[in-house]
Amino acid sequence: MPTENNSNSLSAFETLESKVRSYSRSFPVVFRKAAGALLEDEKGSVYIDFLSGAGVLNYGHNNPDLLHGAIQYLQSNGIVHGLDMATSAKREFMEQFDAIILRPRGLTYKFQFPGPTGANAVEAALKLARKTTGRHTVISFTNGFHGVSLGALAVTGNRYYRGAAGVPPAGAVFMPYDGYFGADKDTSKYLDKILSDASSGVDLPAAIILETVQGEGGINSARKEWLQSVEWLCRRNGILLIVDDIQTGCGRTGSFFSFDFAGLSPDIVVLSKSLSGVGLPLSLLLLKPELDVWQPGEHSGTFRGNNLALVTATAALHKYWLTEKLSQRVLEKGRIMSERLRQIAQGSRNPLLSVRGRGMMLGLDCSTGKLAENIVRKAFEDGLVVERCGADDQVIKLLPPLTIDGETLQRGLDILDISVHEISKMTP
Numbered sequence: 504m505p506t507e508n509n510s511n512s513l514s515a516f517e518t519l520e521s522k523v524r525s526y527s528r529s530f531p532v533v534f535r536k537a538a539g540a541l542l543e544d545e546k547g548s549v550y551i552d553f554l555s556g557a558g559v560l561n562y563g564h565n566n567p568d569l570l571h572g573a574i575q576y577l578q579s580n581g582i583v584h585g586l587d588m589a590t591s592a593k594r595e596f597m598e599q600f601d602a603i604i605l606r607p608r609g610l611t612y613k614f615q616f617p618g619p620t621g622a623n624a625v626e627a628a629l630k631l632a633r634k635t636t637g638r639h640t641v642i643s644f645t646n647g648f649h650g651v652s653l654g655a656l657a658v659t660g661n662r663y664y665r666g667a668a669g670v671p672p673a674g675a676v677f678m679p680y681d682g683y684f685g686a687d688k689d690t691s692k693y694l695d696k697i698l699s700d701a702s703s704g705v706d707l708p709a710a711i712i713l714e715t716v717q718g719e720g721g722i723n724s725a726r727k728e729w730l731q732s733v734e735w736l737c738r739r740n741g742i743l744l745i746v747d748d749i750q751t752g753c754g755r756t757g758s759f760f761s762f763d764f765a766g767l768s769p770d771i772v773v774l775s776k777s778l779s780g781v782g783l784p785l786s787l788l789l790l791k792p793e794l795d796v797w798q799p800g801e802h803s804g805t806f807r808g809n810n811l812a813l814v815t816a817t818a819a820l821h822k823y824w825l826t827e828k829l830s831q832r833v834l835e836k837g838r839i840m841s842e843r844l845r846q847i848a849q850g851s852r853n854p855l856l857s858v859r860g861r862g863m864m865l866g867l868d869c870s871t872g873k874l875a876e877n878i879v880r881k882a883f884e885d886g887l888v889v890e891r892c893g894a895d896d897q898v899i900k901l902l903p904p905l906t907i908d909g910e911t912l913q914r915g916l917d918i919l920d921i922s923v924h925e926i927s928k929m930t931p
């Protein structure tokens with residue numbers, strides 16, 4: 504007998520869906536609707552969303568302005584699937600992205616639309632870097648996360664994910680990320696030495712891939728100077744710089760690209776998650792024109808450039824990126840959030856709690872996974888959806904929609920505050 508749609512019953516998920524499911528375990532209700540920064544379950548309980556689909560919903564759930572164009576497009580028989588045939592929707596997206604995002608920054612890139620996931624884009628970037636340089640090694644960083652398909656997994660640090668590969672994830676060498684040994688050690692000096700020493704044991708890499716703020720790895724943010732040093736090392740040694748802006752991009756740290764603040768000019772940029780603006784699958788590689796050594800169809804895929812997602816992505820560019828308004832609001836709200844998080848950490852009287860991150864990509868480091876888990880569970884009971892990250896899941900990761908209104912943001916922070924307070928009282 505089918506389950507009633509007002510029950511929050513998880514039994515179908517437990518019996519029919521694979522054990523691989525994860526978020527439905529952390530948030531054990533059945534969600535039915537969402538708008539802006541709010542989620543609603545089958546019983547009508549409403550939750551504030553500080554998860555935002557792990558960074559997919561920067562502009563909130565079901566953003567009406569972005570959906571409006573998509574509905575019109577569907578009703579007018581706009582093409583939804585066209586492999587990688589030329590479509591009006593794709594032309595419009597590329598021209599607008601070039602005009603609104605790239606040209607004002609003095610950036611020149613060609614567009615490659617791989618399959619729709621972030622990992623698809625990372626795979627394409629790694630393959631292209633190897634093909635164009637003729638080298639095989641890629642340097643990645645401790646705590647880096649770039650996806651779980653085999654090539655992307657090889658540059659992902661987490662042992663839990665790597666252990667599931669079934670074959671040794673190959674082709675990557677890990678170097679210490681900024682701050683890995685503490686704030687006073689500049690790990691780019693170590694990288695420099697490894698690259699310049701012909702006997703370091705590390706082959707000259709095709710590329711270095713990095714996140715400017717490590718999302719899954721624990722909200723570790725790299726300093727501007729460190730990023731600039733890494734870019735300079737890439738230039739000096741003929742190594743390609745790949746910035747994985749899948750989670751950090753589309754305004755999460757303030758400006759459209761997370762590397763704008765450091766003035767980087769990466770050879771390849773990968774985008775996905777919030778790119779479509781409404782949660783439709785879409786990913787993109789931006790590559791310097793001279794790297795475009797692909798033969799026609801050499802890297803293929805059925806879903807290259809989802810036209811409906813391209814329509815909403817273009818609408819997002821028009822709505823949010825023609826002016827500086829959104830960027831400024833993200834920086835303001837980010838300051839409010841980090842200030843409040845600092846107060847929460849201090850109020851907990853647990854000296855191990857600390858705040859990290861940039862823009863509206865912030866983390867409350869609880870130092871143990873258990874403490875973070877208890878806080879997040881209590882917060883969910885009180886109506887806040889928020890997840891954890893880091894090697895031991897010890898960091899509470901706050902990714903509210905960038906468009907969240909001030910009052911809902913405060914309410915979410917209040918819930919977190921109470922949870923930290925209550926749980927800290929119980930945990931000696």
Ligand SMILES: *Cc1c(COP(=O)(O)O)cnc(C)c1O
Pocket residue numbers: 619620621622623625648649650651714718719747748749750751775776
């Ligand atoms: C989510 C993510 C990916 C992988 O994207 P999928 O769509 O899950 O394959 C890669 N890199 C970063 C930084 C991410 O946050």
